[in-house]
Amino acid sequence: MSGMKTVMLLSALTALFMALGYTLGGGGGAVIALLVAAGMNLLTFWNADxxxxxxxxxxxxxxxxxxxxxxxxxxxxxxxxxxxxxxxxIDEPHPNAFATGRDPKHAAVAATTGLLSMLSRDEVAGVMAHELGHVRNRDTLIMTMVATIAGAISMLANFGLFFRGGNHDNGHGNVAATLLAVIVAPFAAMIVQMAISRTREYGADRAGAEISGNPRALASALAKISGRAEAIPNPVAERNPAAAQLYIVPVHVSELFSTHPATEKRITALEEMAGGPSLPRRASALSPPAQFPAVQPPAATRARRSSALDPLRRD
Known part of the structure; x- marks a missing residue:
C-alpha cells in the first residue's frame, strides 16, 4: 500500500509539472517542461550522492x-x-544523519559528529539502521526524484511569474489564470513532496527497527535529537531548505509544513512495534549473534567519553 501511494503521488507531481508547463506555454510548454524534468532527473540519478x-x-x-x-x-x-x-x-554540532545514492550498490550513509557525541551506542545503531532502511527500501532514489521535480516546478513557476505576468493577451488563458497557476503549483508540489517523504519515513523507521532489533533505541534517539536539531543551527538546511527531507528529523519547521511525520507519532509507532507481536524477534545489533560481534572501545576510552562513539577522539 505504501509503494502504491508513493507511485500515485509521484504521478501526481509529474502531472502537476506538465500542467504548469501547459498553462505557461500550451502543448509545447508541457513537452519542454517534461524534457527539462527528464534531464534533471537523469543528472541527479548519476550524481545525487x-x-x-x-x-x-x-x-x-x-x-x-x-x-x-x-x-x-x-x-x-x-x-x-x-x-x-x-x-x-560531517563535522557539525547539529545532530542528524541521512542516506543517499541511486541504489543499494551505490549507497552512502552519513552522520554528524554532533549526533555521535550525543547518543549512546544503541541509539546510534538505531539511527544508522533507519538510514539503511531508506537504502533497502530504495527511498534515496525516490526522494531524489521528488526533490528534483518539486524544484523544477518552483523554478518554472518563478519563470512564469516574471515572463508571463505582464502579458495581458495570450492564447492560453488570461493573466489571472496564469498567476493562479504559478502560485498554486509550488504549494501543491510542496504538499505532495511532504506526503511522499512522510510515507517513506514511517517505512524506514520500521525497517530500522527490524534491522537493529531494538525499536526502543531508535525511539530514544529520536526523542533526544529532535529538539536539539531545531535548536542548533544547520547551515546547509538554511541555505538549501530542500535538504531538510534528507535528515532523520526535521529542522526549523512546524509540523504542518514538515517533510517528516511528528516525532511523537513516530516514537509511539516504534514503542508499539517493541511491544507488539508484528516485529520479528531479533537480538539487538549491539548484542548480536556470534557471527556479528560488536566492536567495543577500550575501557579507558569508555571511561573518558560520554558517547559510545566519538570519531574525533576528544580528550
Missing part, C-alpha cells in the same frame, strides 16, 4: 579512521543483507 555529500562537506571514513562507527555500520549492513555502503562523517 556526490552533490549531497559535497553540499555537507562530508568526509569519507573507513575502518582505520573511524573504527567503531564504521564497524557498527558494517554490522548493520550485514544484518540488513545490503552491500557495505560508503560511510561519511
Amino acid at each position: 556526490r552533490i549531497v555529500l559535497s553540499m555537507h562537506h562530508a568526509r569519507e571514513v573507513d575502518a582505520r579512521s573511524a573504527p567503531e562507527f564504521y564497524s557498527l555500520v558494517a554490522d548493520l549492513a550485514r544484518r540488513a543483507d545490503l552491500p557495505m555502503p560508503r560511510v561519511y562523517l
